[in-house]
Amino acid sequence: MSKSQERSTSSAISTPNKAGDDLHNVSDTFYTSQRKGSHVFRVRLDATGFTLQRESPSGVIIKEQTVKICDIVGARCMRMKKSPRNLGRCACVNPGTPAGAANRKGGTPSKCSPASKEETGCDVGDGSAYLYLFAYVLKKKSLRSSLHRERTVLTLRFRSFDTFEDNMREADRWYRALRWQLHQTLEDIFVERTGEARRRRVLVLLNPKSGSGNAREVFNMHVAPVLNEAEVPYDLYATKHSNYAIEFMSTRRLDDWCTIIAVGGDGLFHEIVNGLLRRADWAQVLDNIALAIIPCGSGNGLARSIAHGFNEPYFSNPVLGAALTAISGRSSPMDAVRVELQNRVMFSFLSIGWGLISDVDIESECIRMFGYQRFTIWTLYRLANLRTYNGKISYLLADETQEPQSMLLPQSEQLRKMQSSRSCNVHIDKLSTASCHRSSEYLPQEFEDVISLETSINQSFRSRCDSWLSGGSRRSCYYSISESVYHSLADESEFADLSAAAATGLEQNQHNFGPSSILPSLNEPLPEAAGWLVEEGEFIMMHAVYQSHLGVDCHFAPKAQLNDGKIFLVLIRGGISRPHLLSFLYNMSTGTHLPEKNNEYVKVLQVRAFRLEPHDNHGIITVDGEQIEFGPLQAEILPGISRVMVPK
Ligand SMILES: Nc1ncnc2c1ncn2[C@@H]1O[C@H](COP(=O)(O)OP(=O)(O)OP(=O)(O)O)[C@@H](O)[C@H]1O
Structure with missing residues (x-):
């Protein structure tokens, strides 16, 4: 991460004070009961995470492990039902509530929040209270394999006291301490700090037509469970047509949300950015909202670039990694x-293209049924029928030694007040019922013997089984957050009146807010004295890129960073040999396609601004992978104007 990024993220994180630390560092002695015998563990929760120290009978620490705070997403206090048939469900459900009724019918269990711990009607097994801690730790399956995130559930069983209420009070003390520690890792904009620190709401915008059309299922199966574990309240809207996100972002009151999560592709994200920048209050909104993306599109360049820039594993489970990034509390x-x-x-966040790559991107739409292979097939076709384009490209070089830019916009001191809860349990329960995680969730080897700990040794072995089956089960259920709202189910009528005509009108709406330009207008000449340089003639392509990846396996601008204030302008001149061009295209997947030094045919220029003036009257130009009207354009970098969520 760049220095300025470091500054801008760390400055926003509150410094824990000493008194708070003492109050929220909890520790106790736990035991595991196994056939081989009992083990004693000292368990401590502090700012670094959960530390488990195994003691020998003589009191010497023989093993120590820490589940790092940055890997923990949340926790739950629960009371188990005793019947094995019902394992995995929380018994603390008020039978009068819809959740209670659902539970009796075998529906989704409800979370047993501290507030609900006094509820009656539980199928009482014993007086134990459980604290389940959800973490996603970085693991390697073998020395050769790459890192991936694995869901880990740590179970602490509290049974020192005679009554469930007393044990639950103790579990709750740990739960609150953990929440406090987790909140210390969040930047200010994500936390409502009045009264009890709570996370602010998140807006989820989902394009059901992205990629192969399974964004809704991806969200239900893989994203909602993580949001629920982290107790992040959200509102979910499904887009209904092209430009829906622009309309939504440009017209809605957004004060309630601290993050906008796009569940879709780069096209959806492009609409979100453009909608936000059409607002009169764009500067204030961009200061208070961070953007995130869950990759469900066909390109997914941004999601890949963010993961790459922060060394977050991508290929093992892109959606899980992006979901964890979206709730990381760090931007x-x-x-x-x-x-x-x-x-x-x-406005654009990814790329502007003219020529070969844009041609392949757009023209290969007609063979979409080949999936990602369509790009390879069409590239070969275009190579066989190579086109050149005539034009002029003017550019202003960026200072190659410059430090990444700091944010233009000051970070807001004001925290926004959350609206009162708009609970919609019926809908979220529908969502959660579908949220049974079926992926293999093996507990990591080193935690196997400490995964279930209890505060009293004088108990049977079965307690450990309970804990395993309920929390660490491969078929764990997830618990709905009462505050989350699923608008695509709850409120199908919203925006129903936004007709296609209105959407077209939006496209043509010329009244843009957003930052103004420092360049002369497009129909004025560029001032030579200001340092503009020119390339003119026959080109195979021009591609301007400001993220490291254009797609999952297209590492187009390896040096690009999220916030470096630079556009990487890549030009390929006509006259390049086909083998040279083929090698360029082939090596794009590894990022080894660009020459160390610019040559006659391939140039990489780091620029602040450029102007493209095609001399032909036809061709394809793309912005963020979407085709736009053909003609001259000019582009300039807006350093650090928006915020995106990044891995912790
Ligand atoms: N409900 C919808 N029906 C049809 N089109 C939609 C809908 N919602 C959004 N769109 C349009 O779909 C376009 C592409 O969406 P998106 O980027 O999510 O997926 P993709 O094109 O498969 O992925 P990528 O952009 O990464 O290649 C967006 O530009 C948007 O205008």
């Missing part, structure tokens, strides 16, 4: 590019 400034076309202005 980074991100550059955007202002693009001026002949009749309108738009």
Whole structure:
């Protein structure tokens, strides 16, 4: 991470004070009961995480492990039902509530929050209270394999006291201490700090048509469970047509949300950015909202770039990694590019293309049924029928030694007040019922013997089984957050009146807010004295990129960072040999396609701004992978204008 990124993220994290530390560092002695005998563990929770120290009978520490605080997403206090048939469910459900009724019918269990711990009607097994801790730790299956995140559930069983209420009070003390520690890791904009520190709401915008059309299932199966474990309240909207996200972002009151999560592709994210920048209050909104993406599209360049920039494993489970990133509580400034076309202005976060790559991107739509292979097939076709384009490209070089830019916008001191809860349990319960995680969730080897700990040794072995089956089961259920709202089910009528005509009108709406330009307007000449340089002639392509990846396996600009204030302008001249071009295209997947030094045919320029003036009157130009009207354009970098969520 760049220095300025470090500054901007760390400065926002509150410094824990000493008194708070003491109050929220909890520790106790736990035991495991196994056939081989009992083990004693000292368990401590502090700012570093959960530390488990195994003691020998003589009181010497013989093994120590820590589940790092950055890997923990949340916890639950629960009371188990005794019947094995019902294992995995929380018994603390008020039979009068819908959740209670659902539970009796075998529906989704309800969480047993501290507030609900006094509820009656439980099928009482014993007086134990359980604390389940959910973490996603970085693991390697073998020395050769790459790192991946594995879900780990640590179970602490509290049974020192005679009554369930007393044990639950103790479990609750640990739960609150953990929540406090987790909140210390969040930047200010994500926390409502009045009264009890609570996480602010998140807006989820989902494109059901992204990629192969399974974004809804991906969200239900893999994202909602993580949001629920982390107790992040959210509102979910499904887009209904093209431009829906632009309309939503440009017209809605957004004060309630601290994060916007796009569940879709880069096209959806592009709409979100453009909708936000059409607002009159864009500067204030961008200061108070961070953006995140769950990759469900066909390209997914941004999700891949964020993971790459922060060494987060991607390929093992892109959706899980992105979901954890979306709730990490840590954000980074991100550059955007202002693009001026002949009749309108738009904003871009990924790329602007003209020529070969854009041709392949758009023309291969007709063979979409081949999936990702369509790009390879069409690239070979285009190589056999190579086109050149005539034009002029003017550019302003960036200072190659410059430090990544700091945020333009000051971070808001004001925390926004959350609206009162708009609970919609019926809908979220529908969602959660579908949220049974079926992936293999093996507990990591080193935690196997300490995964279930209890505060009293004088108990039977069965307690350990209970804990395993309920919390660490491969078929764990997830618990709905009463505050979360699933609008696509709850409120199908919203935006129903936004007709296609209105959407088209939006496209043509020329009235843009957002930052103004420092360049001369597109129809004025560029001032030579200001340092503009020119490339003119026959080109195979021009591709301007400001993220490291254009797609999951297209490492197009290896040096690009989220917030470096630079556009990487790649030019390929006509006259390049086919083998040279083929090698360029082939090596894009590994990021080894760019020459160390610019040569006659391939140039990589780090620029602040550029102007493209095609001399032909036809061709394909893309912005963030979407085709736009053909014609001249100019682009300039807006350093660190937005915020994106990044891994902890
Ligand atoms: N409900 C919808 N029906 C049809 N189109 C939609 C809908 N919602 C959004 N869109 C449009 O779909 C376009 C592409 O969506 P998105 O980027 O999510 O997926 P993708 O194209 O498969 O992925 P990528 O952009 O990464 O290649 C967006 O530009 C948006 O205008």
